[in-house]
Amino acid sequence: MDSFAATKTLECHEQLNAFYGVQAIYGRADPMHELVGTILSHRTNFANEEMAYHTMRELFPTWEQVRDAPLPELIEAIQTATYPEVKAPYIKNLLAYLYRETGAASVDFLANMSTEEAMKWLTALPGIGQKTATLLLLFNFQKPVLPVDTHVHRVTQRLGLIGPKVSAEKAHALLLSYLPADATQLFNFHKHFFWHGQRVCTWYYPKCSECVLRSLCDYYKSGQTAVLSSTPRRK
Template identity: 70%
Template sequence: MREELIEKTRWAHETLNEQYGVQDLYERKDPMRELIRTILSHRTTYVNEMTAYRTMMERFGTWEGVRDAPLNELIDAIKTANYPDVKASYIKAVLMAIIQERGEANIDFLHELTTEEAMRWLNRLPGVGPKTATLLLLFEFHKPVLPVDTHVHRVTQRVGLIGPKVSAEKAHTLLLSYLPPAAETLYNFHKHFFWHGQRVCTWYEPKCPACVLQSRCDYFQTGQTAKLSSTPQKATRLS
């Protein structure tokens, strides 16, 4: 069974590579900025995330300024991001922990750590879980990890690469074990499944006729599309 899942996962990955084109894993310059932006991005649109980040930095100027800002003022600065009260508390706690341990708001040292050491260090930070840690380590440090967000989780579950009860947290490790441990491969897997979830395999009314994974998709083959289309729609918040 495991060999079949490995083969299917790699087939799906290669199929989406052809659909979307292989993306270069380019060098980024500011891991600290990306850590805070990733915290801001949870359940928030890109535009609102960027607005919150820009307003925060314009208002407080430096990481030390953000750390020392009154909580209510930081909440107001990032109010375009969903759950600003929660995120503001996490951001202040993260900055306090990093500056206290490292003497400055800088996490470039993660380049020198093994993937396992870097994951353990990031996961000790307040509010930082597998999704934030893997996004940062893959995009900024090119470590061989696999971020699983809402879109990646939904598409891999529907196609049948992971079981219906596998959580997003467990999927990080499970899907990673099916793929070559190469940062560029994992980057493309994440980006392509993310895009596919946004554009084709959407939460309501997935565009199955246009899907290049249709021929081996459990969701489509078992008639789930028909069941979904016959169910009255109601407003929902994506997880």
């Protein structure tokens, strides 16, 4: 483990805890909503994800009906999510797998599995990758895992907590090794870096002058922010 990166990661974590405030773990009450909603959320904002989910459930009130829905109708139901033609088959295949293997559209049994077993089981499902699995296990089952989405990935790279060529998948294990194996701390790390990427450390025009982490940030110290801030905004 890189002790310098680990120390810096904890320092950034503590500063964002102070800035945003420590949160208790929260997620959707229904783990299946969390699971399917996370599939719908890929490259989709929260409002459109929720609209897609609720439209689907209004048209197909039971999970059996979602599983058995004609594919074109399910695609139409979730059209507010991006790539509905990709996500609809994932959802149908996921539900078919759950009914075939467990007899029900439920993942509640994950609560009784070890973190490693639960991750292995989830990532074997159709369309479920590491990000979806970690979000479900952390938010709904308080397992000590760390979701790394595009915001968390971008902010940690700019700060220099991970290298510029470290993928989001590899960042999951790397950042996890720097942090306490405590679900509440990992939840706050994820949430705070996610919010920071949405609100301050944005992709095109990071608001470095407003950032509480700029004294620790490799990106800010490199002067790249000056180049970005001088780039004309797109109309």
